[in-house]
Amino acid sequence: MSNNNIQNEKKTYNDPLIEMLERYSGANSGSGDEENIVKEISKDLKDKVKDISRNPLGNLIAKVPGKSKKNVLLTAHMDEVCLMVREIDENGLIKFAPIGGIIPKILPATAVTIGRKRVPGIIAIKTLHFSSKAELDTADEIRDMYIDVGASTKAEVKGVEVGDYIYFTTKFTRQGDYIFGKAFDDRAGCVAISEVLCNAPYNVSLYASYNVSEEVGCRGGYVSAYDVPDLLFSLNFEGTTCSDREVKPTYSPSTELGLGPAFTIMDNSTITNKKLLDWAISVARKSNIPFQFKRTVTGGTDSGVISLTQSGVPSITLSLPVRYIHAPWAIVNRFDLENYIKLAIAIINEADSF
Amino acid sequence: MEFFQEFMEQLLRIPSITGFEEKAARFIEEQIKPYVDWVKTDTLGNVIAFKKGSGKKKAKLMFETHYDQIGLMITKIEENGILRFTNIGGINKKSLPGKRVKILAKDEIYGIIGTKPPHLMSEDEAKKIESLDKLYIDCGYGRQEIEKLVKVGDIAIFDFEPTKLSGFSYSSAGLDDKAGAVVVYSVAKMLSNINSYHDLYFCFSVQEEVGLRGAKTAAYGIDPDFSISLDVTFGDPVGNPLKVSLGKGPTISFGPGHNPSFVRKIKSIADREDIPFQFEIEPRPAGTDAAVIQITKKGVYTALLGIPLRYMHSQVEIINTKDLYRSARLCANIAMEEELLRSEEEIGNVK
Numbered sequence: 001m002s003n004n005n006i007q008n009e010k011k012t013y014n015d016p017l018i019e020m021l022e023r024y025s026g027a028n029s030g031s032g033d034e035e036n037i038v039k040e041i042s043k044d045l046k047d048k049v050k051d052i053s054r055n056p057l058g059n060l061i062a063k064v065p066g067k068s069k070k071n072v073l074l075t076a077h078m079d080e081v082c083l084m085v086r087e088i089d090e091n092g093l094i095k096f097a098p099i100g101g102i103i104p105k106i107l108p109a110t111a112v113t114i115g116r117k118r119v120p121g122i123i124a125i126k127t128l129h130f131s132s133k134a135e136l137d138t139a140d141e142i143r144d145m146y147i148d149v150g151a152s153t154k155a156e157v158k159g160v161e162v163g164d165y166i167y168f169t170t171k172f173t174r175q176g177d178y179i180f181g182k183a184f185d186d187r188a189g190c191v192a193i194s195e196v197l198c199n200a201p202y203n204v205s206l207y208a209s210y211n212v213s214e215e216v217g218c219r220g221g222y223v224s225a226y227d228v229p230d231l232l233f234s235l236n237f238e239g240t241t242c243s244d245r246e247v248k249p250t251y252s253p254s255t256e257l258g259l260g261p262a263f264t265i266m267d268n269s270t271i272t273n274k275k276l277l278d279w280a281i282s283v284a285r286k287s288n289i290p291f292q293f294k295r296t297v298t299g300g301t302d303s304g305v306i307s308l309t310q311s312g313v314p315s316i317t318l319s320l321p322v323r324y325i326h327a328p329w330a331i332v333n334r335f336d337l338e339n340y341i342k343l344a345i346a347i348i349n350e351a352d353s354f
Numbered sequence: 355m356e357f358f359q360e361f362m363e364q365l366l367r368i369p370s371i372t373g374f375e376e377k378a379a380r381f382i383e384e385q386i387k388p389y390v391d392w393v394k395t396d397t398l399g400n401v402i403a404f405k406k407g408s409g410k411k412k413a414k415l416m417f418e419t420h421y422d423q424i425g426l427m428i429t430k431i432e433e434n435g436i437l438r439f440t441n442i443g444g445i446n447k448k449s450l451p452g453k454r455v456k457i458l459a460k461d462e463i464y465g466i467i468g469t470k471p472p473h474l475m476s477e478d479e480a481k482k483i484e485s486l487d488k489l490y491i492d493c494g495y496g497r498q499e500i501e502k503l504v505k506v507g508d509i510a511i512f513d514f515e516p517t518k519l520s521g522f523s524y525s526s527a528g529l530d531d532k533a534g535a536v537v538v539y540s541v542a543k544m545l546s547n548i549n550s551y552h553d554l555y556f557c558f559s560v561q562e563e564v565g566l567r568g569a570k571t572a573a574y575g576i577d578p579d580f581s582i583s584l585d586v587t588f589g590d591p592v593g594n595p596l597k598v599s600l601g602k603g604p605t606i607s608f609g610p611g612h613n614p615s616f617v618r619k620i621k622s623i624a625d626r627e628d629i630p631f632q633f634e635i636e637p638r639p640a641g642t643d644a645a646v647i648q649i650t651k652k653g654v655y656t657a658l659l660g661i662p663l664r665y666m667h668s669q670v671e672i673i674n675t676k677d678l679y680r681s682a683r684l685c686a687n688i689a690m691e692e693e694l695l696r697s698e699e700e701i702g703n704v705k
Contacts, residue, residue: 091591103451109669110452111517111525111670122665128444131448139481148519150525151520152600156521175463177494178494241471243474245490245492325472328452330466
């Protein structure tokens with residue numbers, strides 16, 4: 001744990017950063033439907049990065065040459081967890097399937113937006129007055145839930161098709177040092193890469209890949225490192241779990257809000273290259289940027305599949321702690337976000353010393 | 355919908371949690387004033403408006419609705435700054451995990467009802483719906499900061515944006531029973547340029563959600579001869595014990611809680627005016643303000659009109675605005691009727 005200097009750290013608020021996070025967070029883009037976020041990112045990169053392309057899966061690739069030909073691969077994923085229309089029944093009720101890891105019990109009574117036509121609806125909840133005690137005590141399964149757009153017949157459901165993506169209707173809000181919104185996993189990572197690219201050039205060359213479909217098994221991640229030449233190491237930006245609000249004295253939360261960005265040492269997909277981890281920690285210390293470690297081993301990231309690409313790639317994940325991740329409303333901390341970006345830039349600046 | 359759209363959308367945005375209805379009371383008073391002779395707020399907070407009638411055999415006819423809504427109250431600030439809370443009125447605990455609330459403290463403070471991330475949640479935890487005392491509200495802040503902003507006893511409301519849905523459907527928190535308040539307001543507005551036969555009372559009651567309290571004192575003060583309560587009823591498309599749906603007009607309640615001659619008169623007016631309606635059978639007087647109004651003083655001729663609503667007591671209640679307009683039109687027609695009871699003979703002839 002390193003939380004030195006937090007008290008002394010001057011909190012300067014970089015508004016354009018928050019503004020970028022707001023735009024990225026609001027660009028509804030589920031796994032396989034990433035075009036909205038591609039548009040937002042492209043807007044930010046078009047004047048600053050010459051070499052922008054897409055690969056067959058849809059990863060958005062931005063290359064920035066540096067003094068050295070050695071490449072650092074930067075990755076973040078563009079997709080968010082969401083839902084998909086499975087069936088519109090005779091009564092105009094919409095059955096749906098989850099895309100990515102969503103706990104069903106957070107869904108009832110949530111506002112959603114369906115499809116490209118942004119049809120508003122709500123996820124229905126069985127009325128209290130005719131629910132049995134057992135029903136109230138047990139979470140419903142997604143197959144028993146439905147979305148109500150206010151229709152009473154199938155014909156009244158206009159602008160919704162089977163296969164449409166469904167997103168949480170969440171209003172991005174700032175409250176003091178805290179930012180409320182959705183999809184910070186991993187739009188925060190996309191913000192980090194865009195910021196790094198906009199601050200180029202560096203000594204090393206950058207190969208940035210904004211990946212698709214991480215939430216359904218790191219699909220974009222698998223192909224993101226395959227053709228990167230002279231690859232020095234891979235730096236993966238994530239939004240990670242932050243379970244610091246449970247009142248249990250013996251419990252170690254995965255990360256804590258306000259202690260800075262988190263390095264992953266080990267998760268279900270990878271054990272971080274020791275040399276790279278030690279080096280990254282030394283950069284953070286030298287730059288006086290607070291950081292922490294992710295202290296649970298659940299979950300996996302693109303870093304796992306990237307580390308097994310080619311004949312192996314040293315890979316590390318740097319994460320922004322996100323409370324209530326994979327849910328309609330999440331919270332991140334501005335101070336963490338700023339240090340996340342600062343640490344990213346510091347690591348790239350020092351990359352040729354790795 | 356245009357007839358009451360502005361009133362409805364503004365009222366839905368003014369929190370009126372049971373016991374804390376004052377801000378909404380000021381709004382209703384101000385809005386209904388142009389259409390009535392006088393308006394006042396009684397000791398409990400019921401807003402009562404009056405329009406004088408000129409009929410020879412005029413009666414005191416009351417249109418009643420409650421305007422309080424369910425909510426939450428902060429009960430404890432924990433060491434790490436999270437907030438414990440309890441319910442005001444019947445909260446469905448399934449509607450809570452992961453939702454955003456607005457705490458109505460000195461300033462409005464947002465908070466999330468916290469849940470564990472899926473990555474760290476066990477299968478048992480995922481299946482179980484926790485009781486309210488296990489849940490918490492997270493405003494982001496630590497204890498020192500939150501103590502400056504929120505105190506125990508502050509109330510909180512679901513943060514849900516009123517939303518127009520497909521067709522005439524409309525979704526919001528608090529439609530139970532601001533939908534009724536929209537109808538009663540609309541009745542006053544519809545009758546504003548018409549000489550009334552009866553003395554009309556428009557009553558917006560408080561504290562229905564914790565036991566029909568406001569209606570009790572309001573009815574005592576007004577002492578009406580006839581009373582029509584407007585409340586929401588179950589219009590759910592799935593699992594609904596009633597055969598009631600959205601968009602088919604208000605329900606007229608039949609049962610011992612309502613005067614049969616008065617109810618049949620209302621039905622005959624609906625038939626005559628071609629206003630669609632549905633039936634609701636209420637075998638036992640309970641659950642709405644009509645039940646306490648009926649037994650006020652010497653007794654009152656009561657009736658109940660139900661506005662079909664989906665997902666009652668959640669933040670995503672849905673109504674059909676056509677049903678509101680039809681309810682108001684039916685009430686306005688009743689108000690213009692000289693004879694409010696159907697004779698025994700007529701009743702005998704009802705098919």
